[in-house]
Amino acid sequence: MVIKSAVVPVAGYGTRLLPATKSQPKEMLPVARKPIVQYVVEELVSNGIERILFITGRGKNSIENHFDHDPELFRMLAEGKKQDLLQEVDFERLKTNFFYTRQRLQKGLGDAVLCGENFAGEAPFLVALGDSILGLNALSRAVAHMAEVYDDRHASCVIAVEEVPRGQTRHYGIVQPEKSGDGVFRVVNLVEKPRPEDAPSNLAIAGRYIFSPVIFDMIRRVKPDARGEIQLTDAIQLLCDEGRRVVAVKLSSEERRYDIGNFPSYFESFVEFALADPEYGPGFRRALERLLGKSAATA
Ligand code: UTP
Numbered sequence: 001m002v003i004k005s006a007v008v009p010v011a012g013y014g015t016r017l018l019p020a021t022k023s024q025p026k027e028m029l030p031v032a033r034k035p036i037v038q039y040v041v042e043e044l045v046s047n048g049i050e051r052i053l054f055i056t057g058r059g060k061n062s063i064e065n066h067f068d069h070d071p072e073l074f075r076m077l078a079e080g081k082k083q084d085l086l087q088e089v090d091f092e093r094l095k096t097n098f099f100y101t102r103q104r105l106q107k108g109l110g111d112a113v114l115c116g117e118n119f120a121g122e123a124p125f126l127v128a129l130g131d132s133i134l135g136l137n138a139l140s141r142a143v144a145h146m147a148e149v150y151d152d153r154h155a156s157c158v159i160a161v162e163e164v165p166r167g168q169t170r171h172y173g174i175v176q177p178e179k180s181g182d183g184v185f186r187v188v189n190l191v192e193k194p195r196p197e198d199a200p201s202n203l204a205i206a207g208r209y210i211f212s213p214v215i216f217d218m219i220r221r222v223k224p225d226a227r228g229e230i231q232l233t234d235a236i237q238l239l240c241d242e243g244r245r246v247v248a249v250k251l252s253s254e255e256r257r258y259d260i261g262n263f264p265s266y267f268e269s270f271v272e273f274a275l276a277d278p279e280y281g282p283g284f285r286r287a288l289e290r291l292l293g294k295s296a297a298t299a
Helices: 036-046 061-067 071-079 083-089 109-114 142-152 166-171 215-221 232-241 263-275 281-298
Strands: 005-009 051-056 097-102 125-128 132-134 157-163 173-177 184-192 203-211 246-250 257-259
Touching (some): 005 036, 005 109, 036 125, 036 132, 109 215, 109 232, 132 203, 142 157, 142 203, 157 232, 184 232, 203 232, 203 257, 215 232, 232 246, 257 263, 263 281
Parallel strands (some): 005 051, 051 097, 157 246
Antiparallel strands (some): 125 203, 132 257, 157 203, 173 184, 173 203, 184 246
């Protein structure tokens, strides 16, 4: 089955990126030339997604504006013969329908996904975090592969996972594979942000999930955590506890996840994407080498 619908939660506060996120969504921060959420949309479209529901919140209007038609800007670019730029901002060309709904209180990712229940209906759907890019320039086929696995394995849930250094497990949701954690494998347990010594593996959930609609019943059963948030990981754990098939797909190194939720990872992602820019990358590389040479000389 081809997965046609995606829910993209973008309602979080982004407190780890303050003050940058005081009055703009973290999902709109640029990585090289484009806002993060544009990479996410382009990745989903190239993987066959035709309907995207953004779960937004207060202060997130710029996301809607970004994907909206802007007649004045379009006219100006057309008159100025700037066809290439016009292409870049014309999202009609993507042949995708955008929908928006609000999460009224930021009660966690699980609660945000629950806001997509009517939109998803009876069909399986994708959840893609709006602050995570898969693959350099979002050139990832992982979602299409996950959809195949969903069918082949008769799964209730398919999760993208990636290896992280052992010492960093406390920043991620970590899965426990049934057997070996290679390629495609069944998950029997999930632990949210474990200490390295308690982590059942070094395989972290990587911001893309395919769910059967049964996930909504599970989310409703989840109790809020100590911070009052409904965690999506807890709902997936309930799927595992009920013996339903939760399957992980390990991302290849070319499909690595760029997590923009914290400054170190945001800085690194920006630099990597800027270095890969066909026009400005080579000059940027020289500037960076100069800077690095300077800092080595003064060290
Ligand atoms: P994060 O876990 O990074 O949460 O969300 P956050 O609240 O944005 O970040 P910090 O911890 O305050 O820095 C992962 C994705 O889920 C969305 C976020 O917008 C982000 O894209 N999210 C999170 C929601 O839509 N609603 C929520 O209640 C929480």
